[in-house]
Amino acid sequence: MKKRTFLKLSSALMATPIISPLAQLVSDEKLKNWAGNYTYSTSRLYAAKSIEQVPELVKKYDKLKVLGTRHCFNGIADSTHNFISLREMDKVLAMDTEARTVTVDASMRYGQLAPYLDSKGYALHNLASLPHISVAGACATATHGSGVKNGNLATAVSAMEIVLANGEVRTLSRAKDGDTFRAAVVNLGALGVVTKMTLDVQPTFTMRQDVYVDLPLDQMSGNFDAIMSGGYSVSLFTDWQKKRVNEVWIKSRAKKDDQAKAKPDFFGATLATKNLHPIAEISAENCTEQMGVPGPWYERLPHFRMGFTPSSGKELQSEYFVPYKNAVEAILAVERLRDHISPHLLISELRTIDADDLWMSMAYKQPSLAIHFTWKQDWASVSKVLPMIEKELEPFGARPHWGKLFTLSAAKLQSRYEKLDDFKKLVREFDPKGKFRNAFLDSTIYG
Incomplete structure (x- = not known):
């Protein structure tokens, strides 16, 4: 297979089947992620066109997941029952110049938000390598850019609105909600449906x-x-x-x-x-x-x-986070596997992320190096290489990106997230009947 762009881009928007609220999608078309490597388990997709419609949809169904921009490479957003889409909710809701914050619909994409902020004289502290991802989805998985003094994108969140399993609308903020807020920002889609996010901004540059x-x-x-x-x-x-x-x-x-x-x-x-x-x-x-x-x-x-x-470029992605203090050792450890890695690789990227206090962030309490792999779309081969990489990175307690491919067990993840038990307690509080649980959460969080 020839090397091809791992981020082949086109100006055509991704085709996303969206339907009117509370109407069932009747289609034989299978829903896939943008890379095409993951087929979702149901095509039952319901659209909310306003924040007021979200609690109605949440209360209507016993099992539900939010389907966003579909940039994840695993089943973190999958459902065997029902999906809700907030795609049409993508507006700037408020700009507070005194507090230096912007409040947006959760499905707002960074590619939409950034030019608006710049036109008002403001900027975000960082962006990911791709601008098409949504604010809520990126923050829920601790997606990041780079910079030794730059936290991941979720560190800009100062407040959020979330619809819980019983339809209750809850607002959480950094200033008022302490640990609950720190647990909820990087939420893995486990706590509810995020509908609004408030982000810190700074003067444009x-x-x-x-x-x-x-x-x-x-x-x-x-x-x-x-x-x-x-x-x-x-x-x-x-x-x-x-x-x-x-x-x-x-x-x-x-x-x-x-x-x-x-x-x-x-x-x-x-x-x-x-x-x-x-x-x-x-x-x-x-x-x-x-x-x-x-x-x-x-x-x-x-x-x-x-x-x-992005068009549906054929690729797979994996990423592992190690403490910054172990960065060089980790790089050299992976480099020793070069002859196993390279036949299946398109390219790797090394980036740095500052420490944060968000419970389920890969950079929780540790400045980190992220070692990213963009693979050819050959899961049979990649699935054999990943355990080798994970073994080499074992001494550094590597944490995988939640939205990408890995083979680490729930037991290994448990040992690497000191707040995981507390996070599960909050999940039980917000979602006692497991409305937002799915196979990914069952296997990686609960084991």
């Missing part, structure tokens, strides 16, 4: 992006801190071959009229002479602008341009 190629792997041992602190957000792309990192993407704050040229060398890596895709042989047409050209924060923080959404 300009960024530039410079890319370097062929960073020698041996530079990691003595210079890892300096490499990953080389910009506001730094990503390393590697295929684990030739003892080098293929590309270093450095995103830095800049002035709008910044004409400074980047240094020609970065710890032995060479400045690129043209825009690059993370897979060098793929066209960079859909990637965000590089070559040090200044631009808005939301056109530099993601790797891919805001105006595009």
